[in-house]
Amino acid sequence: MKYRTEGLIIKEQSIGEQDKLLHVLTKSHGVIKAFARGAKSLKSQKYAALSLLSYSRVTVHEGRDSCSIGDAQTIRIFSRLRQDVKKMCLAQYFCELALTACPRGQNAEKHLSLVLNSLYLLSEDKRGGDLIKPCLEMRLAALAGYMPNLLMCGSCGAYTAPVMWFYPQTGSLLCGDCAQAKSGAVALSEAALTALRHTVYADDDKLFSFALSDEGLKMLNAASEAYLKYRFEKEFKTLDFYKTIS
Ligand SMILES: [Zn+2]
Structure with a gap:
């Protein structure tokens, strides 16, 4: 099953070289835990959208045992916090x-x-x-x-x-x-x-x-x-x- 929602990235963990395991506070499904393939790569379009404290529009794929995030677009980055x-x-x-x-x-x-x-x-x-x-x-x-x-x-x-x-x-x-x-x-x-x-x-x-x-x-x-x-x-x-x- 697949759904679109908005969410804030509240926790990120590295998985290998390229991937991340994220916790996202979403509007429609509360806190979800989801894998994001390639999200660690600076070249990835999803890099900013799937970084800690980014508020983004995401597509979530629900599998039998785990969730993953497909598309992700940034809505807001609280960049001044990082400074x-x-x-x-x-x-x-x-x-x-x-x-x-x-x-x-x-x-x-x-x-x-x-x-x-x-x-x-x-x-x-x-x-x-x-x-x-x-x-x-x-x-x-x-x-x-x-x-x-x-x-x-x-x-x-x-x-x-x-x-x-x-x-x-x-x-x-x-x-x-x-x-x-x-x-x-x-x-x-x-x-x-x-x-x-x-x-x-x-x-x-x-x-x-x-x-x-x-x-x-x-x-x-x-x-x-x-x-x-x-x-x-x-x-x-x-x-x-x-x-x-x-
Ligand atoms: Zn009293």
């Missing part, structure tokens, strides 16, 4: 997130659009990496069915407090008065809590539209990272690497 090591590392983390959190074998239009938007904002300096990252993390977790409960303190029902504690293990909140054991919990200022709620509850087109101080962004990132770690039960190697160079 900045820090941005490139963050973009690779976005790819690892997509590989972990996006569905297989089903429509992933929302996921793809979210990841593409994140890469675009990062590439064009429209938003800082520390603002884009928690938005993508929390939204991908929510799309994967891991919706945290950020409405109020889980004990007394307070909507806000000078300090609220976010428990990544359960995705819930306790206010400063109710929080007893704080092990593993992340402290959030009022502004950081508002931002965390925004990353989960805001409309898609408003997701990246907010401002937060550096201190607030630190809290927000600490909360989203911890949440992803618990929900997906993994350490993200590309995130560790991004942190070492930041």
Whole structure:
């Protein structure tokens, strides 16, 4: 069977001299794993279209045991990401997130659009990496069915407090008065809590539209990272690497 779709290359591995094994976040079939013959050759017309972080129109041939990519045309290359090591590392983390959190074998239009938007904002300096990252993390977790409960303190029902504690293990909140054991919990200022709620509850087109101080962004990132770690039960190697160079 053969189908045409659009997809973002989120992982590439070399196979021999000329070929690649790719993971592609596609619009119509979610994350697919597919061979691309000749894609490693610089002379190949498919070289640019089938490189990491390229967004391309592809023809996918589904075999009994594996998939392969036939035609491929580039729609967008985030070339400015490649000129900045820090941005490139963050973009690779976005790819690892997509590989972990996006569905297989089903429509992933929302996921793809979210990841593409994140890469675009990062590439064009429209938003800082520390603002884009928690938005993508929390939204991908929510799309994967891991919706945290950020409405109020889980004990007394307070909507806000000078300090609220976010428990990544359960995705819930306790206010400063109710929080007893704080092990593993992340402290959030009022502004950081508002931002965390925004990353989960805001409309898609408003997701990246907010401002937060550096201190607030630190809290927000600490909360989203911890949440992803618990929900997906993994350490993200590309995130560790991004942190070492930041
Ligand atoms: Zn409380």
